[in-house]
Amino acid sequence: MRGSNKILVIRFSAMGDVAMTAPVLKELMRNYPDTALVVVSRTLFKPFFNDIANLSFHPFEPGHQHKGFWGLIKLFLELRKHQITAVADLHNNLRSKILCLLFFLTGIKTAKIDKGRQEKAALTRKHHKILRPIQLTVVRYAAVFKALGFPFELKNTIKERQPETLKPERFPFIPLPKTKKxxxxxxxxxxxxxxxxxxxxxxxxxxxxxxxxxxxxxxxxxxxxxxxxxxxxxxxxxxxxxxxxxxxxxxxxxxxxxxxxxxxxxxxxxxxxxxxxxxxxxxxxxxxxxxxxxxxxxxxxxxxxxxxxxxxxxxxxxxxxxxxxxxxxxxxxxxxxxxxxxxxxxxxxxxxxxx
CATH class of the missing domain: 3.40.50.2000 (Glycogen Phosphorylase B;)
Known part of the structure; x- marks a missing residue:
């Protein structure tokens, strides 16, 4: 991978939250093309990141080799081999906090997402509810990279669709070619x-x-x-x-x-x-x-x-x-x-x- 900066991106679950990281990382890479990324997440979610340049995916297996505290230690030792220069914690749970602490103790700069818990509590409480939009999760993700010294603006717009080819042998249940909406x-x-x-x-x-x-x-x-x-x-x-x-x-x-x-x-x-x-x-x-x-x-x-x-x-x-x-x-x-x-x-x- 190119460049001297290599950012570890942590987001273990859930599926929708992990998927939301991908467009943010694409915007990051458009602004900092010489920066390398290492994403650690569950193996299932690897396809979300297939089309992002200069990104490597490190699988997280909480039910197997990364189970429990010693599993996290093993994961940390695996991730250190990537020669990480900064850590972006987009999850901010107990596991990610432990990983961040371990990297911090080795002199690596870390930043974590602000989940806005107080704002969300005011939005969802039963009485005296404050019904107003709070910061988008993708914006909170981008703020983590800004804290690490990589500010960029999220476009947050839908681009033109680019349909991918569907091979009949892989999609035998689908009527091809497409003739309907x-x-x-x-x-x-x-x-x-x-x-x-x-x-x-x-x-x-x-x-x-x-x-x-x-x-x-x-x-x-x-x-x-x-x-x-x-x-x-x-x-x-x-x-x-x-x-x-x-x-x-x-x-x-x-x-x-x-x-x-x-x-x-x-x-x-x-x-x-x-x-x-x-x-x-x-x-x-x-x-x-x-x-x-x-x-x-x-x-x-x-x-x-x-x-x-x-x-x-x-x-x-x-x-x-x-x-x-x-x-x-x-x-x-x-x-x-x-x-x-x-x-x-x-x-x-x-x-x-x-x-």
């Missing part, structure tokens, strides 16, 4: 408070499929695969990609979408990586907390105005009202029309560019 749907999330009720999601899917568009369902777990399979059987325009392709192939498929319909989950961030516009659905959480996809517009965030929203930053807090009104009161027609309007906007942009 493709809509990705990422209807699942780690916490149920972020999930649009599945019976309402099914109504949305069938309406979009009946409009003549091709839908692809994305997910990960066995339960999600079964739900997606059931939807797939209800309309010829609905295809499940769950469990059929790996993450790298999933990103290739996403690059060919015209729009992604996603919860506040990793699907939104994977689409953002590929410059695909996202219609996002928000329940217990809120775009104001700073997790809107890179380059996405809050105008494409579908949500219900309620005095209790947001009640959680990550959607891991049960609804204290008991009626889950933030999602249950969100009409299916609003979601459907938001997706169809986004596709229509894309068609208008395509027409204007060809004139």
């Amino acid at each position: 493709w809509i990705g749907v990422s209807p699942f999330a780690q916490h149920k408070q972020k999930v649009y009720p599945l019976q309402k999601t099914e109504i949305v899917l069938l309406a979009l499929a009946n409009s003549g568009h091709q839908l692809f369902i994305f997910g990960g777990s066995a339960g999600e695969a079964e739900t997606a399979r059931q939807w797939e059987q209800k309309h010829e325009n609905i295809i499940s990609a769950v469990g059929k392709i790996n993450l790298e192939e999933e990103l290739k498929l996403i690059s060919n979408l015209d729009v992604m319909l996603s919860m506040d989950s990793s699907g939104m961030h994977l689409a953002s990586l590929k410059n695909v516009p996202v219609v996002s659905v928000w329940g217990a959480t809120h775009p104001y907390a700073g997790f809107l996809g890179y380059g996405q517009s809050i105008n494409d965030a579908v949500q219900t105005d309620l005095y209790c929203r947001p009640c959680a930053v990550y959607g891991n807090v049960p609804c204290y009202r008991g009626d889950f009104a933030c999602m249950n009161n969100l009409q299916e027609s609003v979601v459907i029309n938001s997706v169809l309007n986004k596709i229509s906007d894309g068609e208008k942009n395509t027409i204007s560019q060809t004139r």
Whole structure:
């Protein structure tokens, strides 16, 4: 690798948070092309960084060789071999703090992300809520590099899509060549408070499929695969990609979408990586907390105005009202029309560019 600066970037999980680091690192490298990066994260997330120049990926295996305190010591010794000159902690959890301390004790400059916990607490508290947008997570990431002496400006805009070639032998379940508008749907999330009720999601899917568009369902777990399979059987325009392709192939498929319909989950961030516009659905959480996809517009965030929203930053807090009104009161027609309007906007942009 070139240059004398080599920055270690730490972000172990979760998938969406790791995905959000990639566009920030691309902007960093545009401004400092002679700087080298070493990203340490879970092996699964390596494809997020495949197209970033002058970057090497170091796998983190918490369940195996990097398990526990002595596993972190082993990881530190592995990372030292990269001849790190600075450490950017984009996670700021116990593991990353230990790594930073070890590097600091060897004379390496470190900086960590400010998660804005007080602002987020004011945004999500039950009484005297302060409902206003706080700093985007990607901006917080960029601030870590500024603290290390690498300031740069985030453009935070969606660029032109660059669809990747889909080889039929790797995607036998996909109708190729593409003859319809493709809509990705990422209807699942780690916490149920972020999930649009599945019976309402099914109504949305069938309406979009009946409009003549091709839908692809994305997910990960066995339960999600079964739900997606059931939807797939209800309309010829609905295809499940769950469990059929790996993450790298999933990103290739996403690059060919015209729009992604996603919860506040990793699907939104994977689409953002590929410059695909996202219609996002928000329940217990809120775009104001700073997790809107890179380059996405809050105008494409579908949500219900309620005095209790947001009640959680990550959607891991049960609804204290008991009626889950933030999602249950969100009409299916609003979601459907938001997706169809986004596709229509894309068609208008395509027409204007060809004139």
